[in-house]
Amino acid sequence: MTVSRQRRATLPDVAALAGVSTAAAGRALGGYGSVSEEVRQRVLNAAEQLNYRANRLAASVRTGRTDTIGVVCADIESPFFARALRGISDVAHKHGFSTLVTNSDEDLTSERNAVQLLLDKQVDGIICAPADVQQVAHLAQAQGAGTPVVLFDRMSDHLDADAVIVDGVKAAYQAVSRLIALGHERIAIVAELRQPREQDWARFLTPAADVSPGVLSPSEARLLGYLRAHWDAGVPVRRELVRRTGAYDVGAAYRQMKRVLALKHPPTAVFLVDNLMTVGSYRAIRDSGISVPERLSVLAFDDLDWTVLVSPALSVIAQPVYEMGAEAARQLIARIRGGREDGPGTTVMDVTLIERESTAPVVRAPGPVLAPARAHGRRPPAARVAPSPSGASPGG
Amino acid sequence: MTVSRQRRATLPDVAALAGVSTAAAGRALGGYGSVSEEVRQRVLNAAEQLNYRANRLAASVRTGRTDTIGVVCADIESPFFARALRGISDVAHKHGFSTLVTNSDEDLTSERNAVQLLLDKQVDGIICAPADVQQVAHLAQAQGAGTPVVLFDRMSDHLDADAVIVDGVKAAYQAVSRLIALGHERIAIVAELRQPREQDWARFLTPAADVSPGVLSPSEARLLGYLRAHWDAGVPVRRELVRRTGAYDVGAAYRQMKRVLALKHPPTAVFLVDNLMTVGSYRAIRDSGISVPERLSVLAFDDLDWTVLVSPALSVIAQPVYEMGAEAARQLIARIRGGREDGPGTTVMDVTLIERESTAPVVRAPGPVLAPARAHGRRPPAARVAPSPSGASPGG
DNA sequence: CTGAAAGCGCTTACAG
DNA sequence: CTGAAAGCGCTTACAG
Numbered sequence: 001m002t003v004s005r006q007r008r009a010t011l012p013d014v015a016a017l018a019g020v021s022t023a024a025a026g027r028a029l030g031g032y033g034s035v036s037e038e039v040r041q042r043v044l045n046a047a048e049q050l051n052y053r054a055n056r057l058a059a060s061v062r063t064g065r066t067d068t069i070g071v072v073c074a075d076i077e078s079p080f081f082a083r084a085l086r087g088i089s090d091v092a093h094k095h096g097f098s099t100l101v102t103n104s105d106e107d108l109t110s111e112r113n114a115v116q117l118l119l120d121k122q123v124d125g126i127i128c129a130p131a132d133v134q135q136v137a138h139l140a141q142a143q144g145a146g147t148p149v150v151l152f153d154r155m156s157d158h159l160d161a162d163a164v165i166v167d168g169v170k171a172a173y174q175a176v177s178r179l180i181a182l183g184h185e186r187i188a189i190v191a192e193l194r195q196p197r198e199q200d201w202a203r204f205l206t207p208a209a210d211v212s213p214g215v216l217s218p219s220e221a222r223l224l225g226y227l228r229a230h231w232d233a234g235v236p237v238r239r240e241l242v243r244r245t246g247a248y249d250v251g252a253a254y255r256q257m258k259r260v261l262a263l264k265h266p267p268t269a270v271f272l273v274d275n276l277m278t279v280g281s282y283r284a285i286r287d288s289g290i291s292v293p294e295r296l297s298v299l300a301f302d303d304l305d306w307t308v309l310v311s312p313a314l315s316v317i318a319q320p321v322y323e324m325g326a327e328a329a330r331q332l333i334a335r336i337r338g339g340r341e342d343g344p345g346t347t348v349m350d351v352t353l354i355e356r357e358s359t360a361p362v363v364r365a366p367g368p369v370l371a372p373a374r375a376h377g378r379r380p381p382a383a384r385v386a387p388s389p390s391g392a393s394p395g396g
Numbered sequence: 397m398t399v400s401r402q403r404r405a406t407l408p409d410v411a412a413l414a415g416v417s418t419a420a421a422g423r424a425l426g427g428y429g430s431v432s433e434e435v436r437q438r439v440l441n442a443a444e445q446l447n448y449r450a451n452r453l454a455a456s457v458r459t460g461r462t463d464t465i466g467v468v469c470a471d472i473e474s475p476f477f478a479r480a481l482r483g484i485s486d487v488a489h490k491h492g493f494s495t496l497v498t499n500s501d502e503d504l505t506s507e508r509n510a511v512q513l514l515l516d517k518q519v520d521g522i523i524c525a526p527a528d529v530q531q532v533a534h535l536a537q538a539q540g541a542g543t544p545v546v547l548f549d550r551m552s553d554h555l556d557a558d559a560v561i562v563d564g565v566k567a568a569y570q571a572v573s574r575l576i577a578l579g580h581e582r583i584a585i586v587a588e589l590r591q592p593r594e595q596d597w598a599r600f601l602t603p604a605a606d607v608s609p610g611v612l613s614p615s616e617a618r619l620l621g622y623l624r625a626h627w628d629a630g631v632p633v634r635r636e637l638v639r640r641t642g643a644y645d646v647g648a649a650y651r652q653m654k655r656v657l658a659l660k661h662p663p664t665a666v667f668l669v670d671n672l673m674t675v676g677s678y679r680a681i682r683d684s685g686i687s688v689p690e691r692l693s694v695l696a697f698d699d700l701d702w703t704v705l706v707s708p709a710l711s712v713i714a715q716p717v718y719e720m721g722a723e724a725a726r727q728l729i730a731r732i733r734g735g736r737e738d739g740p741g742t743t744v745m746d747v748t749l750i751e752r753e754s755t756a757p758v759v760r761a762p763g764p765v766l767a768p769a770r771a772h773g774r775r776p777p778a779a780r781v782a783p784s785p786s787g788a789s790p791g792g
Numbered sequence: 793c794t795g796a797a798a799g800c801g802c803t804t805a806c807a808g
Numbered sequence: 809c810t811g812a813a814a815g816c817g818c819t820t821a822c823a824g
Contacts, residue, residue, distance in 0.1 A: 008541055010801055021811045026803060033804085036809055056516045058457045058801035062816045066453070076485075077478045086473055089499065098513055101497050103485065117494055120452045121464075145404055279701050286705060305675050306702030309682060406817060417795045422819065429820085432793055454817035458800045 009050035070118030087325025148335035157214030172225025183362035188267035253280025293360035312357030405446035466514030483721025544731035553610030568621025649676025689756035708753030
């Protein structure tokens with residue numbers, strides 16, 4: 001079954017049928033310049049008859065605008081970016097822009113290629129969640145060539161651009177402080193922390209250190225908040241409770257969580273730093289048969305579909321993900337339109353700590369912490385005890 | 397801080413610097429036609445010096461190709477489409493195509509606009525999950541204008557196009573038959589079923605009816621499989637157990653599930669037809685405090701991150717989502733490249749029934765089915781009993 | 793292999 | 809308001 005591919009009608013076709021010049025036809029259809037009502041009607045009729053649709057590419061070549069926003073996600077499959085994307089595209093559409101979405105998979109080379117592709121396709125501006133906050137020369141170059149850039153979820157000291165973020169340090173600080181207030185002193189953290197940067201951790205360990213958020217990846221920021229919450233509460237940080245996966249990888253999170261639970265002195269609480277870490281770690285917790293929150297309090301970054309479906313429901317730090325995307329789009333469009341005279345700025349959005357059922361006051365563990373797998377959630381709840389007054393960690 | 401926007405170098409700029417014609421420069425950089433090695437080098441050097449990047453838009457205007465695939469998702473936020481999108485874009489990139497992603501939100505008007513936008517942007521082909529399998533004239537028109545279309549997740553008798561789908565009738569039949577084999581006779585189903593089509597259901601109710609999959613939406617296909625499994629097993633279909641939400645809406649699924657659980661003769665099993673229905677319904681089940689699988693077996697369509705995180709782990713019908721996306725992209729690219737002589741065809745992918753912990757043999761319910769909310773998962777497991785030999789539904 | 797010219801389908805000054 | 813012409817930045821026949 002062969003479909004006859006009749007050539008698409010072009011502007012000259014319409015103009016000829018309407019008996020006017022191409023220029024007039026373009027003006028009538030494109031909403032620029034001025035035309036008499038009579039010509040407009042003739043052209044509109046002709047266009048309809050020919051089923052005419054303007055070739056936006058051709059127009060873009062001429063005008064230099066594409067009415068398109070390029071987006072570089074770090075992981076398009078994660079609920080975080082999926083939701084943010086919706087915020088971005090809702091705002092974009094409202095303003096007559098479409099979005100061209102790419103994915104870096106947290107890989108710098110992929111990100112550079114993605115940015116290049118967007119630039120080649122002449123997007124009017126770029127929203128990017130940079131894979132590496134230290135390596136952003138390609139973004140600076142885009143800016144230099146006249147394509148505005150808005151950073152999303154991560155900011156960088158090496159780029160003078162608008163950014164829409166959450167204060168990861170503060171959010172983690174709030175989360176971990178809450179756990180400490182519940183009496184926990186052995187709090188594990190599972191985080192990506194791609195770059196080891198152990199030397200920087202040492203620097204972070206100096207309470208007075210002034211660390212710019214623009215040199216921290218999201219997971220580093222959250223680690224810093226974790227550390228600061230400990231210092232401020234006078235709770236020592238246990239190195240073995242800080243678990244680095246090295247990548248945004250569910251399996252790695254699973255393994256790190258398993259490992260930390262198998263310690264002679266296991267944690268009584270855990271802070272999971274993003275949704276991938278949460279999925280992997282939570283699976284490990286479930287497989288280990290540890291009862292939550294009796295033996296282990298769990299607090300996770302990012303609210304997800306399923307956080308209320310598990311038993312007990314997960315306590316979380318919720319980010320305003322949709323709104324973050326929407327705001328990034330708004331800022332970018334303002335730059336594209338040239339309506340902003342001010343220099344680049346950073347917009348910090350607020351998070352919300354939602355306490356559900358997975359966090360509870362610490363309880364003295366009398367026996368072994370491991371229980372048979374699958375028994376999880378079927379045992380009677382352990383008696384809840386007030387936080388132990390002393391700061392001593394439970395005896396081995 | 398003003399960034400100096402120096403004009404981007406163009407092909408004539410490069411040609412001038414290299415001391416050759418624009419045509420030669422284009423050939424050297426574009427990989428078409430032939431150039432001497434010496435010219436190539438001079439041009440490459442010049443391009444590098446000027447930081448030249450070809451304007452792909454301009455090239456597209458000339459060639460009529462954009463190396464871009466348009467995608468119309470029904471819900472970009474759902475894990476199903478997010479994963480499929482990855483399959484699509486992985487294959488697309490491998491073949492030198494990028495993707496332009498739009499979203500219909502299951503709305504026909506949005507879909508028409510999206511398709512129009514993609515066409516205006518001159519995409520080389522379109523992958524679409526049509527919101528309405530009956531209303532696809534806009535897609536036929538795209539095909540007529542020479543833009544190939546591949547249907548994804550849903551096929552239509554009204555469009556002669558390639559399609560990549562799962563056999564929803566068969567998959568649901570398999571799922572529900574399994575529940576029946578476990579002794580369940582009161583099996584609820586929660587499904588979108590936007591159009592009431594009650595008259596068609598009546599037709600479906602005739603076992604012999606030959607229903608073409610191309611006239612069914614995914615949820616209708618799954619309903620049909622549900623019905624057929626009942627007939628073939630000689631189990632009567634209870635109208636009150638067929639719950640229609642009318643939209644892909646988590647809240648509506650929650651309400652329908654609540655309602656069916658509140659029936660005097662509640663179901664002993666439930667089949668959840670897609671991931672949104674599952675999230676909403678599962679929340680209702682949890683809030684109702686019904687113990688799974690003791691009082692209610694749960695079987696859901698689509699495997700998700702969290703299906704193994706809840707207690708008990710959910711039994712599911714898993715679709716090969718990534719592979720479905722990849723295959724759709726492969727087929728579309730083959731059409732674009734013109735390498736296919738055969739007519740359009742439908743590719744049906746296999747699903748897998750994964751039995752985990754949420755499905756079990758039916759048990760006679762001695763007392764009331766409702767238990768206090770939140771008690772869920774904390775009670776000792778009910779004794780498991782073999783399926784009752786008679787087909788009688790439990791007494792009220 | 794190479795270049796001058798035309799052309800893709802639009803929009804934009806520029807006269808009238 | 810209207811049209812003839814030039815131009816956006818490429819690629820494509822067409823001669824040489």
